[in-house]
Amino acid sequence: MLDQILKNLIIDPVSSLGLIGFYLILISIPFSLYAALINKSSFFVRYIAVSANFLLAIQLISRWIISGHFPVSNLYESLCFLSWGLTFGQIILEKDYESPIIPAVSNPIILLVLGFACFVLPEDLRLSSNLVPALRSSWLIMHVSVVMLSYAALIIGSLLSASVLLIENDKPLQIRSNSFGVGGYKLSSANSINSLIQPIKFSPVERLDTLSYRSILFGFLLLTLGLISGAVWANEAWGTWWSWDPKETWALISWLFYAAYLHMRISKGWQGRKPAALATFGFFIVLICYIGVNFLGLGLHSYGWFL
Numbered sequence: 001m002l003d004q005i006l007k008n009l010i011i012d013p014v015s016s017l018g019l020i021g022f023y024l025i026l027i028s029i030p031f032s033l034y035a036a037l038i039n040k041s042s043f044f045v046r047y048i049a050v051s052a053n054f055l056l057a058i059q060l061i062s063r064w065i066i067s068g069h070f071p072v073s074n075l076y077e078s079l080c081f082l083s084w085g086l087t088f089g090q091i092i093l094e095k096d097y098e099s100p101i102i103p104a105v106s107n108p109i110i111l112l113v114l115g116f117a118c119f120v121l122p123e124d125l126r127l128s129s130n131l132v133p134a135l136r137s138s139w140l141i142m143h144v145s146v147v148m149l150s151y152a153a154l155i156i157g158s159l160l161s162a163s164v165l166l167i168e169n170d171k172p173l174q175i176r177s178n179s180f181g182v183g184g185y186k187l188s189s190a191n192s193i194n195s196l197i198q199p200i201k202f203s204p205v206e207r208l209d210t211l212s213y214r215s216i217l218f219g220f221l222l223l224t225l226g227l228i229s230g231a232v233w234a235n236e237a238w239g240t241w242w243s244w245d246p247k248e249t250w251a252l253i254s255w256l257f258y259a260a261y262l263h264m265r266i267s268k269g270w271q272g273r274k275p276a277a278l279a280t281f282g283f284f285i286v287l288i289c290y291i292g293v294n295f296l297g298l299g300l301h302s303y304g305w306f307l
Contacts, residue, residue: 075121154215
């Protein structure tokens with residue numbers, strides 16, 4: 001069996017590495033859910049996430065070498081890139097705050113994305129092909145990679161917001177954090193000359209809410225950069241900055257939605273779980289923007305499948 005695996009890796013490294021990554025995440029699912037139930041982080045789950053992220057990186061590099069272009073030219077490649085971004089985001093967030101909830105909410109969506117790419121997509125949509133003239137540009141790496149990473153950050157942020165709605169929902173949630181860390185600071189004694197600055201102790205749900213906010217803020221900034229670079233690229237390729245293509249329209253809707261979330265949270269000072277509920281709905285906005293428009297085969301950005 002080992003010989004067969006090695007043979008498949010040599011013959012078709014892209015598909016083989018994708019399948020190995022899928023089965024690694026599949027193995028980690030019960031362990032991550034159990035760790036969430038007992039509220040204890042698992043080193044094994046974290047190790048699998050790092051391993052899957054490494055294998056997906058090797059897969060993308062292999063595809064890049066084989067195809068001769070950055071591996072985001074079709075739906076299969078973009079799904080694999082999104083999976084890599086999701087595992088990378090999970091690793092970064094767990095490094096900031098070790099919580100079993102993070103892999104428990106991210107691993108299932110990673111499994112679905114990889115499983116869809118490996119088992120559901122037709123064979124012809126998984127094959128590498130030559131780029132159309134409009135995609136033969138240095139903007140391909142800049143624009144598409146930034147947008148895909150923004151999707152990954154927004155998805156993880158929205159999923160963490162969903163967990164905020166479910167965890168300790170019988171207790172009030174006071175938003176006291178900021179975008180620069182999972183902890184804020186306060187003076188221990190306002191009247192003391194030698195007053196010390198001590199960290200505020202946040203509850204687990206408050207920390208998750210902060211991580212969700214930071215992830216969404218980072219994804220929003222990337223999406224902004226992606227829209228700007230896309231407009232510049234469109235002007236170079238088609239002579240127009242904005243054509244109201246379905247993908248462009250939904251990207252703008254996603255940007256406006258998360259801009260509204262950040263505005264309501266920062267400027268309006270929303271408290272409680274209302275921001276988390278709004279951010280949770282953003283998952284479906286990103287889903288439509290990325291998958292829905294592509295499946296319908298509409299517009300210049302579509303990979304085409306149903307139509």
